[in-house]
Amino acid sequence: MLTPKLQMLERTLKRLIRRGASQPLENVLAKAHAADLGYLLPHFTNNEQSQLIAYAGDDERRAQIIAAAEIDVAARLLEALPRDRAVELLQYVAPDDASDLLQQMSEEVADELLQRMRGEERDEVEELHRYDSETAGGIMSPRFFALNRDMTAAQAIVELQRVHDEMEMVFYVYVVNEVEQLLGVVSLRQLVTTKPETTLFELMTSEIVSVEPDEDQEEVAKIASRYGLLAVPVVDDANKLLGIVTVDDVIDVLREEATEDILRMAGAGDELAEQEGVLKAALSRAPWLLIVAVGGVVGAALLATYSTRFASFIPIVSLVPFVLGLSGVIGLQGATVMTQRMLVGRLGGRLWPSVLSQSVIGLLLGVLFGALCGLIFWIWNAHLSAGPPNGLSLLGASAALGAAVAAAMTLAATVGALLPTVFHRGRVDPALAAGPIGAIAVDLLALLAFLALGSVWL
Amino acid sequence: MLTPKLQMLERTLKRLIRRGASQPLENVLAKAHAADLGYLLPHFTNNEQSQLIAYAGDDERRAQIIAAAEIDVAARLLEALPRDRAVELLQYVAPDDASDLLQQMSEEVADELLQRMRGEERDEVEELHRYDSETAGGIMSPRFFALNRDMTAAQAIVELQRVHDEMEMVFYVYVVNEVEQLLGVVSLRQLVTTKPETTLFELMTSEIVSVEPDEDQEEVAKIASRYGLLAVPVVDDANKLLGIVTVDDVIDVLREEATEDILRMAGAGDELAEQEGVLKAALSRAPWLLIVAVGGVVGAALLATYSTRFASFIPIVSLVPFVLGLSGVIGLQGATVMTQRMLVGRLGGRLWPSVLSQSVIGLLLGVLFGALCGLIFWIWNAHLSAGPPNGLSLLGASAALGAAVAAAMTLAATVGALLPTVFHRGRVDPALAAGPIGAIAVDLLALLAFLALGSVWL
Numbered sequence: 003m004l005t006p007k008l009q010m011l012e013r014t015l016k017r018l019i020r021r022g023a024s025q026p027l028e029n030v031l032a033k034a035h036a037a038d039l040g041y042l043l044p045h046f047t048n049n050e051q052s053q054l055i056a057y058a059g060d061d062e063r064r065a066q067i068i069a070a071a072e073i074d075v076a077a078r079l080l081e082a083l084p085r086d087r088a089v090e091l092l093q094y095v096a097p098d099d100a101s102d103l104l105q106q107m108s109e110e111v112a113d114e115l116l117q118r119m120r121g122e123e124r125d126e127v128e129e130l131h132r133y134d135s136e137t138a139g140g141i142m143s144p145r146f147f148a149l150n151r152d153m154t155a156a157q158a159i160v161e162l163q164r165v166h167d168e169m170e171m172v173f174y175v176y177v178v179n180e181v182e183q184l185l186g187v188v189s190l191r192q193l194v195t196t197k198p199e200t201t202l203f204e205l206m207t208s209e210i211v212s213v214e215p216d217e218d219q220e221e222v223a224k225i226a227s228r229y230g231l232l233a234v235p236v237v238d239d240a241n242k243l244l245g246i247v248t249v250d251d252v253i254d255v256l257r258e259e260a261t262e263d264i265l266r267m268a269g270a271g272d273e274l275a276e277q278e279g280v281l282k283a284a285l286s287r288a289p290w291l292l293i294v295a296v297g298g299v300v301g302a303a304l305l306a307t308y309s310t311r312f313a314s315f316i317p318i319v320s321l322v323p324f325v326l327g328l329s330g331v332i333g334l335q336g337a338t339v340m341t342q343r344m345l346v347g348r349l350g351g352r353l354w355p356s357v358l359s360q361s362v363i364g365l366l367l368g369v370l371f372g373a374l375c376g377l378i379f380w381i382w383n384a385h386l387s388a389g390p391p392n393g394l395s396l397l398g399a400s401a402a403l404g405a406a407v408a409a410a411m412t413l414a415a416t417v418g419a420l421l422p423t424v425f426h427r428g429r430v431d432p433a434l435a436a437g438p439i440g441a442i443a444v445d446l447l448a449l450l451a452f453l454a455l456g457s458v459w460l
Numbered sequence: 461m462l463t464p465k466l467q468m469l470e471r472t473l474k475r476l477i478r479r480g481a482s483q484p485l486e487n488v489l490a491k492a493h494a495a496d497l498g499y500l501l502p503h504f505t506n507n508e509q510s511q512l513i514a515y516a517g518d519d520e521r522r523a524q525i526i527a528a529a530e531i532d533v534a535a536r537l538l539e540a541l542p543r544d545r546a547v548e549l550l551q552y553v554a555p556d557d558a559s560d561l562l563q564q565m566s567e568e569v570a571d572e573l574l575q576r577m578r579g580e581e582r583d584e585v586e587e588l589h590r591y592d593s594e595t596a597g598g599i600m601s602p603r604f605f606a607l608n609r610d611m612t613a614a615q616a617i618v619e620l621q622r623v624h625d626e627m628e629m630v631f632y633v634y635v636v637n638e639v640e641q642l643l644g645v646v647s648l649r650q651l652v653t654t655k656p657e658t659t660l661f662e663l664m665t666s667e668i669v670s671v672e673p674d675e676d677q678e679e680v681a682k683i684a685s686r687y688g689l690l691a692v693p694v695v696d697d698a699n700k701l702l703g704i705v706t707v708d709d710v711i712d713v714l715r716e717e718a719t720e721d722i723l724r725m726a727g728a729g730d731e732l733a734e735q736e737g738v739l740k741a742a743l744s745r746a747p748w749l750l751i752v753a754v755g756g757v758v759g760a761a762l763l764a765t766y767s768t769r770f771a772s773f774i775p776i777v778s779l780v781p782f783v784l785g786l787s788g789v790i791g792l793q794g795a796t797v798m799t800q801r802m803l804v805g806r807l808g809g810r811l812w813p814s815v816l817s818q819s820v821i822g823l824l825l826g827v828l829f830g831a832l833c834g835l836i837f838w839i840w841n842a843h844l845s846a847g848p849p850n851g852l853s854l855l856g857a858s859a860a861l862g863a864a865v866a867a868a869m870t871l872a873a874t875v876g877a878l879l880p881t882v883f884h885r886g887r888v889d890p891a892l893a894a895g896p897i898g899a900i901a902v903d904l905l906a907l908l909a910f911l912a913l914g915s916v917w918l
Contacts, residue, residue, distance in 0.1 A: 035669075037686045044810075070686075072804065163653040172649055190648055191630055195621040211493075227711045228495045228528075232690070249707050253685045256711065260718035261800050264725070268796035268894065269789065280817050284824040287793060294789050295829055298782030299836060306778040320764040322780055323907060324756030330788070331727065331752050331896045335745060338726035342719050346530065352502075359738050366742040371753050378757060436726065438789045449781060 004042075012042050019053050031058045040070025043079065051079055065094030077106035080115075089118040097123065098143045098251070101130035138222045139215030141255065142236045142245030148176040149202060151185055156198035158188075173232035176243055177206045184235055184243045186210060212237045215244060222247050223255040266431070269438045290438040297442035301449055308453040318403065318456055321375065325407055325452045326445050328371055329414035333444030336360040336418030337436040344422055344432055357419045364415020368408035376404025402459035409455055410448040417444050462500075470500050477511050489516045498528025501537065509537055523552030535564035538573075547576040555581065556601045556709070559588035596680045597673030599713065600694045600703030606634040607660055609643055614656035616646075631690035634701055635664045642693055642701045644668055670695045673702060680705050681713040724889070727896045748896040755900035759907055766911040776861065776914055779833065783865055783910045784903050786829055787872035791902030794818040794876030795894040802880055802890055815877045822873020826866035834862025860917035867913055868906040875902050 004012065011034055018027040031039065031054065039058065043051055058064050068076045068091060080088045080103060092100050092115060104112040104127065116124055126144045133139025147165065149158055158175055175188045186206030196205055212235045213222050226234050226249060233246040269290035270283070309319055343356060380400040394402070421435035421443065434440065462470065469492055476485040489497065489512065497516065501509055516522050526534045526549060538546045538561060550558050550573060562570040562585065574582055584602045591597025605623065607616055616633055633646045644664030654663055670693045671680050684692050684707060691704040727748035728741070767777055801814060838858040852860065879893035879901065892898065 035667075035687065037688070041686060159652055162649070190652070191620070194617055194648070194652055209493075227708075227715065228499060229493065230495070230708050232707070249690070249711075250685075250688050253707075253711065253714065256714045256718070257685065257804075260714070260721070261804060263718070264722060264894075265796060265800055267722070268793045270793040270797050280820045280824065283817075284821045287790070287821070287825060288828065291786055291789060291825055291829060294785045295782065295832060298779075298785040301781030301785065302778040305781060309778060319777060320760040320767060321756075323759030323763060323784060323903065324753065326781060326784055327752045327756040327759065327900055327903060328749055331749060331899065332745070334896075335726050335728040338723060339728050342723055346715075346719060359741075362738045363742045363745070366738065367746060367749055370746065371749060374753060436722075438792075441789065442785055445781065445785060 004045075008038060008042060011038060012045050015042075015054065016046070016050065019050050024057060027053075027057050028059075036063060036066035037070045039067045040076075043067070043071040044075045048082060052082070055079070055083075061090055062094045065091045069095050069099050073102055074106055077103050081107050081111050085111075085114055085118065089115055093120060093123060096143060097126040097145065098130060098141055098245075101127045101140070102135060105131070105135050133215050136219045137215060138213045138217040138219065138234070138236045138247055139244070141219050141222070141251045142215070142247050143251075144245045146176055146233075146235070146243065146246040147172050147174070148178045148182070148184075148243055151177050151179060151201065151203035151206070153202050154198060155193050155196050155200050155202070155205060158193055158202060159198075162190075162193075173248070175202065176235060176246075177202045178243060182243055183241045184210065184212060184237050187235070210235065212241075213247075214239065219247075219255045220259050223252045223259070226252040227256070263433060267433045267437045269434075294438050294442045297446050301446055304446075304449055304453060308457055321379070321403070321407075322449065322452075324375060325410050325448060328407070329410050329448030329452075330441055330445055332364055332367060332411050333414040333418030333448070334436055334441065336364070336415045337421050337440045337444075340419050341422045341432050341436055344426065353423060357416065357423075360419035361412060361416040364412040365408070368411030368415075371411065372404035372406075372408030374404075375407045376400040379403050403456065406452050406455040406459065410452040413451045414444045414448040417447050462503075466496060466500060469496060470503055473500075473512065474504070474508065477508050482515060485511075485515045486517075494521060494524035495528045497525045498534075501525070501529040502533045506540060510540070513537070513541075519548055520552045523549045527553050527557050531560055532564055535561050539565050539569050543569075543572055543576065547573055551578065551581060554601060555584040555603065556588060556599055556703075559585045559598070560593060563589070563593050591673050594677045595673060596671045596675040596677065596692070596694045596705055597702070599677050599680070599709045600673070600705050601709075602703045604634055604691075604693070604701065604704040605630050605632070606636045606640070606642075606701055609635050609637060609659065609661035609664070611660050612656060613651050613654050613658050613660070613663060616651055616660060617656075620648075620651075631706070633660065634693060634704075635660045636701055640701055641699045642668065642670060642695050645693070668693065670699075671705075672697065677705075677713045678717050681710045681717070684710040685714070721891055725891045725895045727892075752896050752900045755904050759904055762904075762907055762911055766915055779837070779861070779865075780907065780910075782833060783868050783906060786865070787868050787906030787910075788899055788903055790822055790825060790869055791872040791876030791906070792894055792899065794822070794873045795879050795898045795902075798877050799880045799890050799894055802884065811881060815874065815881075818877035819870060819874040822870040823866070826869030826873075829869065830862035830864075830866030832862075833865045834858040837861050861914065864910050864913040864917065868910040871909045872902045872906040875905050 011030075014030055015027070018030060039054065043054070046054060055064050055067065058067055068079060071079070080091065083091070092103070095103065100123070104116060107115070116127065119127065129144060130140060130142070135141070147162065149161060153161070162172065162175075172190060174190065175193060176184060177186045177188060179185055185203070186208040187210050188202055188206045192205055211225060211229050211231065213225060215236050215238065217236075222234055225231070226247070232249045234252075235243055236245045236247060237243055269287060305319065305322065339360065340356065377400070380396060383396060383400075418435070418440065421440050422432035425435050426432045469488075472488055473485070476488060497512065501512070504512060513522050513525065516525055526537060529537070538549065541549070550561070553561065558581070562574060565573070574585065577585065587602060588598060588600070593599070605620070607619060611619070620630065620633075631648060633648070633651060634642060635644045635646060637643055643661070644666040645668050646660055646664045650663055669683060669687050669689065671683060673694050673696065675694075680692055683689070684705070690707045692710075693701055694703045694705060695701055727745060763777070763780065797818065798814065835858070838854060841854060841858075876893070876898065879898050880890035883893050884890045
């Protein structure tokens, strides 16, 4: 999934490392973007990674490259370095990123690195450590630009020039009172385009959207996105400003959560990073599979019960994978469409029309594929001398089977569409409806409908 | 999925509309955030929506509310208004949003609205219409802040004050030459914190990341995210600056694509918006279901073939839903984990260890659930007087069945993990491996393994 440009960069770097060509390696590294190098890091072996870092300019740039990599890749790389080197690089990483990196390491290493960090930076990181890493407090930066309400625009600009180097991203000036309570916000542009003697208090917007430090990071991202904010202030319950969540963190959260949602839907929760180990992955999947297994046993009981009826006419039982395959897919589609509509706030008061339209889609496709199934059944068995049971004609039996398939698919589409709402009302994550639990529920009901109708009609 | 605050706002508004209490309605609308009102719009009936818009302050605010709603909701609302009202509101919407809105309307209405727009705004929108709506050109804003390289920082600030109102979001000053070719970029902060007489040419960063107008919007979002940009410049092949894609558009794209990815995975492509109609939805799903149906027919043939062998011992065939359920889920999990690792650039050169770990997970869970299956089979059949075929003891048959389940699950996990790579190499979207095609492929192979091993061992 690399662009041609990145593929070329990867190949060049690998070749230069293999040849031990240190001068050309330094040149190529100096010209490449730190973000590209960080993105490519997992494509190199541990040994190659150390070489890349060693030849990549100064420590500030090394830290940029590491911070640009996926968090677990970066943490593993830092863990592999001598402790004092790791600490030197960590000093250049923004406190919120440094805090995340330490949380990805073994507790022992994290503690050792933290003890060796400089006082002020250690305090910042330890402050962030107090909050869960997936909350506003865990992802906020403690380096915001807050000024007293009585300052003028001109004074604020002087102050901005003074703090210049410490703050990477200044979008807003936060206006506070003597006890650091958040009063309002002034954009950098307002500051530049107003009369120099205006005070911040006069200039500021006091309608301000803020979050508490224990707010879920996904909620913070939604707020930033909905209100078009470049930074969301985080305040404690006395309205004291603690930090800001900036738009780059919001983008990271959105990307992270999109991936997490898809994995959670499949019942494969935290398996993106590989170092977790197969045993842990297997254990976390086992409960989902157990639910499916219980469903499978019920299915087996159903099939065993009905099989004795159909024993003389095996082709009906043979159609079970056909019915399960089609019902499973159409049920999954219904569940996915409804879940996504819920997530983007589309359903509103329109739940039932939405479910009904999924049922109609199920019915339309059920009739189509039921007819196909009946046709295939008819052709398949045309040569059989023994007719179907119950004295039905082969044509009648084919039609009955097709109708059973159509019914099963309509039911599957309806159940799939209903599950996310049922889950939501029962305080279960609706996304699970499009995963293993939803799949087995849809499978069982479709199987029951198919076998029950088949046994009545045939 | 509304927060309590939004639920309350919705209820209050509905009550005031029902009571026809226009003054309180105006007050509540004036105090609410435009973004919240836009988000809530789909929760109201068409009639309620018209009332909300009518009582919501001036036209600029009305436009803000409409622009904050999901694009298809906003387009439907504008289509329902008298043409001249719709045009008045559209003038207040940013050109890139206005272009998107027009593309969501029927061609007739869009043309009529476009003809009635003021000259300059119409030109901007028509320029954007030239590009596909999911490309950089389709989402870019033509209102960027570009200045000649010979201007000083002081002059640039004066210029910034002059254009103040037209540009909502100025993050960067783009530095161009006489023929509007992009030379470099200066951040607003650099501008404020430098000596007033410095020229933009001296100040600018010339290492600039830009995209062409036909670049896919998802790629633009990735670039903004990877390089931490607040705006990505869009240039033509002569390097002339055409527009910028700002961070708020990037966030919209990321959210949109996350939803689209999940729907596409399920083979339910464009079904988020409902007005598309069930027939269109059914038609777009039919090809996926046809593939599943073909797989189902192959499965039926397999089962029919092997059933004759097992005819005397129905419980084996009854286990088919059990095997398909477990294999399906573990195959889906393998495909999902591998697809997401590919998407976030985690796999690198480590494809095989990653696949192997999925196989091992499949084996571990296969042994666990195979043993469970064997145990249940043994208990279930303990009362049967007729033993299993081939003179096997019941215990031996149970063990053989359990081993067949374990083999099917291991195979399913491995195939699921391999499919995304196979798809990618064949230039098919890897995400489809976690959808219907992947499901039927995994089902068929697991079924074959189970039946073939079962028939050999039993």
